[in-house]
Amino acid sequence: MTLLALGINHNTAPVSLREKVAFSPDNIEEAFASITAEGIASEVVIVSTCNRTEIYCKIEQGEPERVTQWLVDFHQVKIDELATCTYRHYDTDAVRHLMRVAGGLDSLVLGEPQILGQIKQAFAKAKQLNAVAQTLDKLFQKTFTAAKRVRTETEIGANAVSVAFAAVSLSKHIFDDLSKTRVLLIGAGETIDLVATHLSDQNVCEMMVANRTLSRAEVLGDKFGASTMTLEEIPQHLHNADIVISSTASPLPIIGKGMIESALKLRKQKPIFLVDIAVPRDIEEEVGELGNAYLYTVDDLQGIIEQNKEARQDAAEQAEQIITEETQLFAEWAASLSSVDSIKEYRNAAMAEKELLLERAIAALQNGTDNERVLTELANKLTNKLIHAPTQALVSAGKRNQDDELLLVRRVIGLD
Incomplete structure (x- = not known):
């Protein structure tokens, strides 16, 4: 048996490639059915986010x-x-990698907490689809423990940052005063919720939320006092937005070059700032070719994110120690599994011998044989059966002058 972590992330591939291998809610069940039906993996969990x-x-x-x-x-x-662009980690290295990812140590923003929730959702989906058994169940439970320790025992989450925070920070670099800006948020998931939180802290002039399902947009709108619309209504309102930040699970772009051209005309070419933090991308790449449209993707946020890494490096080193400890604990558990079958086999053999000798002893008693004689014979035969294999091992080690083996056998049978 081998544990494998196969992946592609923001460090190894550009967004143009990452979006090609991203799994969406629409195809994730098909993916599980496919990989298990083909007998490729006996247990599997698929983690798919904008960065990996x-x-x-x-x-x-x-x-x-x-x-x-x-x-x-x-x-x-x-x-x-x-x-x-892909990487592979096996066994203990795979365990360490997963724990580092869950702890925010492999994220675009060092220490960002959102990835843990995404991993928990991925694990829950795999369990729902019966793709998880003993090994991965134990692995992910230990991973959640490790991530919790990283959060509580280090300051890796101090001044929490995220891709959402980085997007808003970049907006502040473009606009000196966000309180004078109007923002269109596309999507209504966790990332957009975080973006809205950061924007609310900056007292933006107006927020609009567009989503495929209007009811979900309204939940977010009620929370932040934002107006809401469906994705189909975006062209009617796009020209009112100074900033557009998009993060949906759409498999196809939502905003195209033509839509932005129309909005710019209505804005009299007043610049519009767009941040696309979705994978696959929500905004066509060609939008960046327009003179007054400034388009950034998750990969463009790297500069802001690098600044945060330095501030969290000490906490990250402490987190690495925690992950080393938890990785070792899982490795010990995994190693113990190899002995389980041997233990069961040994116990079953001993119990079978006991039952056989006990059955004979009971029969002898029923036939009138002296009680003391029956008990003595039972004790002697059972003892001889149980010490036969260890005795042979001691004799064999002694004949071959294998001192290390002899000492090992002595420890196993309790002599040392």
Whole structure:
């Protein structure tokens, strides 16, 4: 058995490639059905966010290539595209990687807390689809413990930052005073909720929320005093927005170049600032070619994020120590599994011998044999049966002058 973590993230690939292998709510169940039906993995959890797609699975030795090929086939991408952008971690390294990801140590923003919630959702989905058994269940439970320790025992989350925070920070660099700006938020998920929170702290002049489902937009609108609309209504209101920040799970772009051109005309070419933090992208790349449209993606936020890494480095070192401890604890648990079958086999053999000798003893008593003689014979035979194998091991080690083996056997049978 091998644990495998196969992935692609913001450090290894641009957004243009990451969006090709991202899993959406529309195809995630199909993905689980496919990878398990083909016998590629006996257990699997798929984590897919704007910054990473990772597959954690339990496979037979020598099978990692099948997982890579499955990913290529499922998303219909060329294997050459992924060859230099994917990474693989095995067994203990896979455990450490998952714990580092959950602890925010492998995030675009060091220490960002949102990834833990995303991993918990991915794990819950895998369990719902019966793709998790003993090994991955234990792994993810230990991972959640490690992440909790990182949060409570270090200051990795002090002055919490996120991609959402970075997006708002970039907006502040473009506009000196956000209180004079009007903002259109596209999407109504956790990331946009965080963006809205940060914008609210900046007292923006007006917020608008657009979402595929109007009722979800209204929940967010009520929370922040924002007006709401459906995605179809965006063209009618886009010209009113100075800032557009988008994060949805749409498989296709929501805002195209033509839509922005129309908005700019109505704005009399007054600049519009756009931040696309979705993968796949919500805003067509060609929008950035327009003279008064300033488009940024998650990859463009790297500069702001680097500043935060320095402030959190000490806490990150403490977090690494915690993850080392929790990784070791999981490794010890995993190692203990290899002995479980042997223990069961040994106990079953001993119990079978006991039952056989006890059955014979009871029969002898029923036939009138002397009680003391029956008990003595039972004790002697049971003792001889139980010490036979250890005795043979001691004799064999002694004959071959294997002192280390002899000492090991002595410890096993309790002599040392």
